[in-house]
Amino acid sequence: MPSTAPVADFDHAQRDALRLNLQKELLGQIPMAAAMQLAIAQWDGEQVELHAPLAPNVNDKGCAFGGSLVSVMTLACWSLIKLAADQRGFACEIYVQDSTVRYLAPVWNDFRAIAHLADGQSLDDFLDILALRGKARTATRCSIALADGTAACTLEARFVALRAKSPLQPANAAQS
Known part of the structure; x- marks a missing residue:
């Protein structure tokens, strides 16, 4: 049975192992993540940081393509929820429900x-509801900053998680 207890005693090495495993999954199962050369650089249990090089994500003007920016932010938010679920032993499918993106300045590097949860949201509460009902929603926020720290773009997104039927069967698998 998955644990919904806080995981304050989860050590850095265990988090790193989950982070590296998810990065391998992203690059192996999501072709666009591999093409964008994403790396999950950091995860502290409360926020996740994804890095992407400009070269495979460039547009015709030489700055980052807007589609790449929103994709990286969406994957960062998704990764935050996935890592929290993995850390607590939950097998679930996670879907973006809706999102709003704001492009504020071009990204040249x-x-x-x-990514982190939106104000008032809790990973523990989210996973408690998932355990109880088999379905849960949460809101996330993500940003990409310029070198001076000002926001280049922001994303607010809501995600839905569905508990998997079994470890080998995705939550959305057809019933026989």
């Missing part, structure tokens, strides 16, 4: 997306 390699970039990093930092």
